Amino acid sequence: MAKKTTTLQHQTFRVKCSVCGKSYQTDQKRGQVIAQLLKANPDYLKTYKCRSCAKGNTPTPKVKEVTIEVSKKEVKVTEKDVLVFENDDDVKDHIPPSAEKYINRYIGSGKGKKMDEEVLMYHFRSKNPLMKNVLLVGETGTGKTALVRHFCWKNKIPYFRVVMNGGTTVEDIVGQNTMDEDGKLKFVFQVLIKFMQKGGIFVFDEINAGQKDILHILNSITDYERIAIVTQHKGEVIKAIDKFLVVSCMNPPAEYNLQEMSKSLQDRFCPYYFDYDEKVDKQVLNSDEKLLNFMKAVRTARLNKKIDTPLSTRTLKQYQIMRDEFSIEVAKEMLVNKFHNGEKQVIRTMVETLLEKSNILNKTTGA
Numbered sequence: 015m016a017k018k019t020t021t022l023q024h025q026t027f028r029v030k031c032s033v034c035g036k037s038y039q040t041d042q043k044r045g046q047v048i049a050q051l052l053k054a055n056p057d058y059l060k061t062y063k064c065r066s067c068a069k070g071n072t073p074t075p076k077v078k079e080v081t082i083e084v085s086k087k088e089v090k091v092t093e094k095d096v097l098v099f100e101n102d103d104d105v106k107d108h109i110p111p112s113a114e115k116y117i118n119r120y121i122g123s124g125k126g127k128k129m130d131e132e133v134l135m136y137h138f139r140s141k142n143p144l145m146k147n148v149l150l151v152g153e154t155g156t157g158k159t160a161l162v163r164h165f166c167w168k169n170k171i172p173y174f175r176v177v178m179n180g181g182t183t184v185e186d187i188v189g190q191n192t193m194d195e196d197g198k199l200k201f202v203f204q205v206l207i208k209f210m211q212k213g214g215i216f217v218f219d220e221i222n223a224g225q226k227d228i229l230h231i232l233n234s235i236t237d238y239e240r241i242a243i244v245t246q247h248k249g250e251v252i253k254a255i256d257k258f259l260v261v262s263c264m265n266p267p268a269e270y271n272l273q274e275m276s277k278s279l280q281d282r283f284c285p286y287y288f289d290y291d292e293k294v295d296k297q298v299l300n301s302d303e304k305l306l307n308f309m310k311a312v313r314t315a316r317l318n319k320k321i322d323t324p325l326s327t328r329t330l331k332q333y334q335i336m337r338d339e340f341s342i343e344v345a346k347e348m349l350v351n352k353f354h355n356g357e358k359q360v361i362r363t364m365v366e367t368l369l370e371k372s373n374i375l376n377k378t379t380g381a
Contacts, residue, residue: 025049029059033067105172105212108205113167116160117294121286130286134165134261137284138215141256145284147236148261149221152288155326158263162217172214174205178224184231188244201247210235210242213257221262222275229279236260236282295327305330308368312361321357342370 026045030037040048051058099106120127128136137148150158159175166173176182187206194200209216218224218232235242240254262283267274290313292306299305312325329352336345346365353361 027059029062031064031067032061033063036064099170099172099213102212104208105214108172108174108209108214109170110163110167110173113164114160116157116164117297119157119288119291119294130161131165131168133286134161135169138171138257138259143238143240146240146254146256146259147283148259149280149283149285150261150263150288151266151285153290153324153326154265155324155328156288156290157294158288159217159219162215162261166215172209172212173217174209174214175217175219177219178221178228182228183225184227185246187228188231188242188246190246201244203244203247206231206235207242207244207252210240210252210254210258213255215259215261218260218262220264222264222267222273229276232260232262233279236279290327295330298327298331299334302334304369305334308364311364311368315360315364321353321360323353323357325352346370 026042027040027048028037029040029048048058099109118129118131121130121133122128134148137145140146150161152158163173163175165171176187185204187204189201189203189207191199192202206216221232224232231242235254240258242252242254244250244252264275295309296306299309309325309327309330312321315321316324329349333345333349336348346362346369349365350358350362
């Protein structure tokens, strides 16, 4: 960005290096050169480099290194990458104060496979615009948003999640004009712009259900330039910093009767697919064999097109807690009511056969 000032018949420019961020006022001679360059290339100042950076001598700041443990491995991050968020009034309140227990899973296979938090850390730390958009696709309850929230809580990174179900407007996340104490209109930037300017992970959940105006903004911030044009505020252009990461989540459209994500938008993301994981299910359900067998039977019935509603691990955990802490009958009703009316009798029979049969036998034999 640059501000032009006119001095008699000559002009000077306030320029800012696009690499190191150094800002200074040019003299009239340099101003005349820049004016000529702008005639040939109106975007010249957007990629302007100071003399040091143009020669490849960009100063590297000395930053203290700290380590953050990711499962059994350590990932090196810098104090500048993470700890600075705790002192930033605009975003520090968005650092999750707590997070539910999360069980990591691996992405990839063989010796090169990586833990999901390692993959997310790679994307967060990357300075390459092509790596700054992540898409998590998977069945309901597979831990897509739980991963991101747990990651942000663990690493003290600002986190914000917006569900794209039609109730959220552009003004809610970008900003709008409001009346100040003196009765004057004042534009107030909202959380998306603050995250782009200060850093953090912004989650667009159910992205394929988003309204066109929000998807238009998303198209802009996930593009290589990573900018948002705030038309309501004199067309101001906001460019995202490196510490801003976009994560979008969605269920498989074909299996949930949802609209497909546009190919052009989807192409900007690095996609990862989350399937139900038996190892994760076993840990979450405390190796409850009856529940695990019931889960396999219901999911097999869905694969065979006998039912349409998916059975998430979260639903089974809810059943388990209610069964153990309150009432098995109430737990059964809660579980059955998760399914459509045409499926309820099938599920009720499976519950009685696979989850309650042993209890009935125990009562009959007096065990």
